[in-house]
Amino acid sequence: MPLQKIAAFSDGPVGGNPAGVWTGDALPPPAEMQRIAAGVGFSETAFAAPQGSGGWRVRYFSPETEVPFCGHATIALGAALARREGDGVFDLALSHARITVEGRGSGDLVQAALLSPPTRSGPLPAGLLDSLLALFGLAFGDLDPRIPPALIHGGADHAVLALRSRARLAAMHYALDAGRTLMLASGLVTVVLVVVESDQLFHTRNAFASGGVLEDPATGAATAALAGYLRDLGWPHGGAIDVVQGEDMGMRSRLRAEIGPVPGSSIRVSGTARWMRSDE
Incomplete structure (x- = not known):
């Protein structure tokens, strides 16, 4: 699937924070993910690939570095997974935590929610x-x-x-x-x-x-x-x-x-x- 551009936490059909979302069968090498994120130019791009029974391995890259967790890119990913897989709750394995994201809706607007790592x-x-x-x-x-x-x-x-x-x-x-x-x-x-x-x-x-x-x-x-x-x-x-x-x-x-x-x-x-x- 080509990289998608999704604005998370929008104010209805406007505003929000742009994020790149890449999904595929396996994550690219880190240097390639960094190159893609720099090319997108958004504050973060989420990369996700299936892992285990129904879960997803996720990594986040800004234009200059990898970050451990990004909320708006996770919301964008939830929207992308809902469009790809159907409405639901998706298990995500981050580099240092396991969380979930939920995506529900249709068309160009999706309601999404994440459960953060511990605070x-x-x-x-x-x-x-x-x-x-x-x-x-x-x-x-x-x-x-x-x-x-x-x-x-x-x-x-x-x-x-x-x-x-x-x-x-x-x-x-x-x-x-x-x-x-x-x-x-x-x-x-x-x-x-x-x-x-x-x-x-x-x-x-x-x-x-x-x-x-x-x-x-x-x-x-x-x-x-x-x-x-x-x-x-x-x-x-x-x-x-x-x-x-x-x-x-x-x-x-x-x-x-x-x-x-x-x-x-x-x-x-x-x-x-x-x-x-x-x-x-």
Whole structure:
């Protein structure tokens, strides 16, 4: 099957985060997957091949490197598998975890949901916090004390900085090369900037310099990690949060994260996926 281009976590028939999806009988060599991902140019491309009885082996590549887990590419893969295999829940074997993705729908819009790897969170080292504030041109006074800076994980490692102001989020900027150096040295896949609109509604932007991408318009892995962190904080999430991302890029995306009561357990992240037009 040729490589498909699918926008995950779309806002209905528009927006979302573009992902490449490659499926075949066996995964290509890593160097070939890296070459394909670089040619596609999206923040991630998912590669999947059948494994065992009904399962799929999956690897993810950004234009510059392999990543351990990508939420939006998994949602896109769920849509592609639903079209190929029919509606259902698909077992995925990642490089460091086993998860599932569900795809249901028809035509150019599919509802898809993933169960993330386990989540965890911890404090952000003071030195790294200072470096991140400097990278984004932020001061301590810009931070929302209700959600302290932290290292968060939901299949990949991220840093989270909560801001007091939606306007400050809209003004996010940083130097890509400096961000890449800092994120790679710190083991971060992305940095999540977040603003609270209500207990269950959040606005986020996601810097992905480690993969050579300035910003992602929708990030399922980071949303899962953020939801897990809110659970760890005892945030009054009521069992689920909604995230609006990509709005400041002109690619509005919507993500929903369902949060169970067990600390560290998987987060269900869901949204709409759409096949992209040839001119996108």
